[in-house]
Amino acid sequence: MRKPLLFTLTFALITLVCQAQKTDYSFKETYPVSNAPKVSLYTSDGDVKVHASSNNQVQIFYTARRHNRTLKISKAELEKEFDFIVTHSQNNLEVKIKEKRRMKNYGNSINIHLEVYVPTQTACRLRSSDGNIMIKGLTNRQSLRTSDGDIKIMQVKGDITARTSDGNITFENVAGSIDLITSDGSIHGNLTELKNSIKARTSDGNIRIALPKQQGLDLDIRGESLSIPLQNFSGKATKKRIHGKMNGGGKLIQMRTSDGRIKLDM
Incomplete structure (x- = not known):
């Protein structure tokens, strides 16, 4: 019981100090x-x-x-x-x-x-109509949108929807499902746990996402250049498109870029 209590007290102290120092x-x-x-x-x-x-x-x-x-x-x-x-x-x-x-x-x-x-x-x-958005440490569903700016998501547990018309989307240590779109920018990040699906799309940029290993996945991926570690895969795979199942299928991985590279790390 001491460790959770110590963590809670430490988190509260850090929050109060940050607010007090602002x-x-x-x-x-x-x-x-x-x-x-x-x-x-x-x-x-x-x-x-x-x-x-x-x-x-x-x-x-x-x-x-x-x-x-x-x-x-x-x-x-x-x-x-x-x-x-x-x-x-x-x-x-x-x-x-x-x-x-x-x-x-x-x-x-x-x-x-x-x-x-x-x-x-x-x-x-x-x-925001014209600004960056950052969110950190929450455990619920999040909806983020900016017309012109970057979006950064850190240590969030819950489903996330994020949209930017002109900017990058980055995420760190996320547990949940993600639905990310940028019209002009890259998408980079890692998930510690995938709940249901990944949807990531950019019109002009690269996508790189890291996942936990050994999951059943349904892959639907299109890009100018693909780097996907296909294991126990059944379906169709070309240089620019992958459609099929890995490890028997399961959670949806849908990624699109009109002009960029896609890399999936596991």
């Missing part, structure tokens, strides 16, 4: 929630970073930046330029940030970035 932000808000809430966040032009926390609350650090410099500005002042739409209950939190009017002088515009701490079992829906 100083480069404009203002923050805290919302009490259950231990497994649904959280939806939208910012029109900024990054979104979400970390797991041991507390039953959502803490949002809002960082307003102009010319890559953090502005010491209040929410009341920002509300002259932006609408902050917040819907909050014990099991749900939705935060939307939208410009009231598009600034004519783009070089002098303000970007609002979010760094957020949520309970570990939170299910997130994250959206």
